[in-house]
Amino acid sequence: MSTLTISPRGALNLNEINHRPNGISMATKQSLLGPQSLLASFESDCAISHAAAAPKHHRVLIVGAGISGLRAASVLQRHGVEVTILEGRPDRIGGRILTSRANGKDVRDIAVWVVFPTPWQKSAHTLFTGAAWMHETSQNKLVHLIPKLGIEYYYDDGTPLYFTKEGRAGSQFKAKKVADEFADYCEWYYEQHPDAPDRPVLEFVHEFVNKHPLITSSERKWAPQAAREVELWIGTSIEEASSKYLSYFVTERNLYMKGGYDKIVNWTAEPLLQNPDTIRLGEVVKNIEWGEKDDSIVVHSIHNDEAHSFTADAVVVTVPLGVLRRDMLSFNPPLPTDIQDGFSKFSYGALGKIFVEFAEVFWARDNDQFIFYPSPLATPDTPVDESSILSYATVTSNLWIMSGTKGLCIQVAEPLTQRIEAMTSRSEIYNFFEPLFKLMRTEPYKDLPALVDLETTHWTQDPMAGFGSYSVEKSGDEPGILDDALKKHSNSRLQFAGEHCAVVGNGCVHGAFETGEVAARNLLAILGIEYDGRDSRSGSPMTD
Numbered sequence: 400m401s402t403l404t405i406s407p408r409g410a411l412n413l414n415e416i417n418h419r420p421n422g423i424s425m426a427t428k429q430s431l432l433g434p435q436s437l438l439a440s441f442e443s444d445c446a447i448s449h450a451a452a453a454p455k456h457h458r459v460l461i462v463g464a465g466i467s468g469l470r471a472a473s474v475l476q477r478h479g480v481e482v483t484i485l486e487g488r489p490d491r492i493g494g495r496i497l498t499s500r501a502n503g504k505d506v507r508d509i510a511v512w513v514v515f516p517t518p519w520q521k522s523a524h525t526l527f528t529g530a531a532w533m534h535e536t537s538q539n540k541l542v543h544l545i546p547k548l549g550i551e552y553y554y555d556d557g558t559p560l561y562f563t564k565e566g567r568a569g570s571q572f573k574a575k576k577v578a579d580e581f582a583d584y585c586e587w588y589y590e591q592h593p594d595a596p597d598r599p600v601l602e603f604v605h606e607f608v609n610k611h612p613l614i615t616s617s618e619r620k621w622a623p624q625a626a627r628e629v630e631l632w633i634g635t636s637i638e639e640a641s642s643k644y645l646s647y648f649v650t651e652r653n654l655y656m657k658g659g660y661d662k663i664v665n666w667t668a669e670p671l672l673q674n675p676d677t678i679r680l681g682e683v684v685k686n687i688e689w690g691e692k693d694d695s696i697v698v699h700s701i702h703n704d705e706a707h708s709f710t711a712d713a714v715v716v717t718v719p720l721g722v723l724r725r726d727m728l729s730f731n732p733p734l735p736t737d738i739q740d741g742f743s744k745f746s747y748g749a750l751g752k753i754f755v756e757f758a759e760v761f762w763a764r765d766n767d768q769f770i771f772y773p774s775p776l777a778t779p780d781t782p783v784d785e786s787s788i789l790s791y792a793t794v795t796s797n798l799w800i801m802s803g804t805k806g807l808c809i810q811v812a813e814p815l816t817q818r819i820e821a822m823t824s825r826s827e828i829y830n831f832f833e834p835l836f837k838l839m840r841t842e843p844y845k846d847l848p849a850l851v852d853l854e855t856t857h858w859t860q861d862p863m864a865g866f867g868s869y870s871v872e873k874s875g876d877e878p879g880i881l882d883d884a885l886k887k888h889s890n891s892r893l894q895f896a897g898e899h900c901a902v903v904g905n906g907c908v909h910g911a912f913e914t915g916e917v918a919a920r921n922l923l924a925i926l927g928i929e930y931d932g933r934d935s936r937s938g939s940p941m942t943d
C-alpha cells in the first residue's frame with residue numbers, strides 16, 4: 400500500500416497538468432469545460448475570500464465529484480481550505496449528471512443518461528436526448544444560473560396527451576383529476592393523522608376511490624392507474640411508494656435543460672479544475688477511518704488495483720444512497736446508529752429512460768408529453784402481463800418540440816427499469832416498446848417510420864450510481880431519521896452530502912447542490928473559519 404499525502408495548494412502550469420498521472424489531464428479538462436471555458440466569465444467563485452482566510456492550514460477530503468461534492472469542495476476552497484476530491488469514475492466528474500457534446504458544435508445532452516454502447520448508431524446529426532429538468536423552479540436557486548450561463552431552456556409543461564391501450568383519452572377522461580385529488584387528500588390525511596401508519600400508495604388510492612361518493616365507476620377504475628404517473632418521477636412503483644411521504648408534484652413547473660446540465664457542473668467545478676491535483680479520478684473509496692481531531696481522517700481507496708490512503712482533517716462523503724445502503728463503503732469506527740438507521744429507513748429507486756430516434760415525426764408535434772396509463776387489472780390478484788409495455792405506465796417526452804430532434808424519450812420506473820437496462824439487443828428493446836409507438840401515431844393507418852437510433856440508461860448496472868437512480872420514500876420509510884441524525888452530527892468531521900441528504904429538493908440536482916453547501920458550512924464552523932455568507936439560499940453566488 401502506498402500512502403499519499405495531499406500536495407500543498409499551488410498553481411501548476413499547463414505542461415504539468417498534462418503529465419499528472421491521475422489528476423485531470425488537459426484533454427479531460429477541455430472536455431469537462433467545453434469549447435468555451437467558463438473560467439474567464441465566472442471569476443467570483445474561484446477567488447479565495449481573503450477576508451475569511453484560514454489562520455491554519457486545513458485539509459478536507461471529498462468523496463465523489465457529483466454536484467454535491469463539487470459544491471462542497473468549491474465552498475471550502477474559497478475559504479482557503481485545501482480540498483481533494485476522490486472520484487471513483489476513471490473518466491469524468493458530474494456523477495448522475497452527464498451531458499456529452501459531439502463535435503464541439505452540437506450538444507448531445509445526455510444529462511443523467513448513459514449512452515447505449517452500440518456500433519449501429521446511424522444518426523447523422525447530434526441528438527438532444529436531454530433528460531434533465533430543473534424542478535421546483537420557483538424556489539430553485541440554480542435557476543439563476545440559467546440566464547447567467549446562457550443555458551437554453553424549455554418549460555415542457557404544456558398540456559400532455561393521455562393514452563390508454565384503446566387510444567387517446569378524450570378531454571372528459573377525468574381519472575387524472577381524481578388521482579390529483581387523492582394526492583391532495585393523502586397530504587391532508589397525514590397532516591391530520593401524523594401517527595397513522597404508512598401504506599403503499601396503491602392500497603390507499605384504492606381505498607380513497609372506493610369511499611369517494613361522487614365519482615363515476617370508470618373514474619373509480621381508472622384513477623389508481625392514473626396515479627401511476629407519479630412512478631415516472633419518483634422512479635418506483637405505487638405498489639411500493641409511501642403514501643405518507645408521497646412526492647406528487649401537482650403545481651410545480653419543470654424546466655427542461657435544453658442547453659445541457661453540464662454547464663452547471665462546469666460552473667461548480669471551475670475553481671477546482673485550476674489545480675489538476677484537486678480532483679483525483681479513478682479513486683474508488685473503500686474505507687474511511689474517522690475521528691474528531693486534526694489529521695484523524697484516513698480514507699482508503701483503490702486506484703487501478705493499487706491501494707491508496709489519504710489523510711485529512713475532515714471528510715465529506717457524497718456517494719449515492721444506493722452505495723451506502725449496499726455497504727460498498729465501510730467506516731471505522733462504524734457510523735453512529737442513528738445515521739445507520741437513517742440510511743436503512745430511506746430507499747433508493749430506479750428511474751430509467753429510453754431514447755428513440757425515428758426518420759420522421761409521427762406523433763403529435765405540439766404536445767410536450769404523452770402519458771400512458773395501463774388498464775386496470777380484473778382483480779387485485781390478476782398477474783401483470785410482463786411481456787407487454789402496455790402493462791406499465793410511461794411518460795414520453797416529445798423531443799421534437801423540446802429540442803428539434805425526431806425523437807421520443809420514454810421514462811420507465813422499477814421494476815421495469817432493471818429489465819430494460821439489462822437488455823443488450825436493440826431489436827429486443829425496440830420490439831418491446833413498439834406497441835406504445837403505434838398508439839402515438841397521429842395517422843394510425845400508416846406504418847411506423849424507420850428507426851434511426853436507440854439508447855437506454857444503465858444506472859441500475861452502475862456501482863458508482865449505487866445501482867439505481869435516486870432516493871425515494873417507500874412504504875414504511877422514515878426519511879426524517881436521516882435528517883435528524885445529520886443535524887445532530889452537524890458538528891462532526893465526518894459529513895454527508897448528496898441528494899439523499901436534502902430536505903428540500905431531495906432526489907434533485909438543486910437539493911444535492913444545497914447539501915454540498917451545508918456540509919461545507921458545517922466544516923468551516925468546526926475548523927474555526929468564518930463563513931463568508933455567500934450561500935446559495937441568498938442567491939448571491941448566482942448573482943455575483
Ligand SMILES: Cc1cc2nc3c(=O)[nH]c(=O)nc-3n(C[C@H](O)[C@H](O)[C@H](O)COP(=O)(O)OP(=O)(O)OC[C@H]3O[C@@H](n4cnc5c(N)ncnc54)[C@H](O)[C@@H]3O)c2cc1C
Pocket residue numbers: 462463464465466467468485486487488492493494495496511512530531532533534682683684685717718719722727728750751752856858862863864867868869896897898899906907908909911
Ligand atoms: C435517470 C435519472 C434522472 C434524473 N433526472 C433528474 C432531473 O431531471 N432533475 C433533477 O434535478 N435531478 C434528476 N436526477 C437526480 C440528480 O441527477 C441527482 O440528484 C444529482 O445529480 C445527485 O448528485 P450527488 O452529488 O448527490 O450524487 P452523484 O452525482 O451520484 O455524485 C456522487 C459521486 O460519487 C462517486 N462515487 C460513488 N461511489 C464512490 C466511491 N466508492 N468512491 C469514490 N467515488 C464514488 C460517483 O461516481 C459520483 O460521481 C436524475 C437522476 C437519474 C439517475
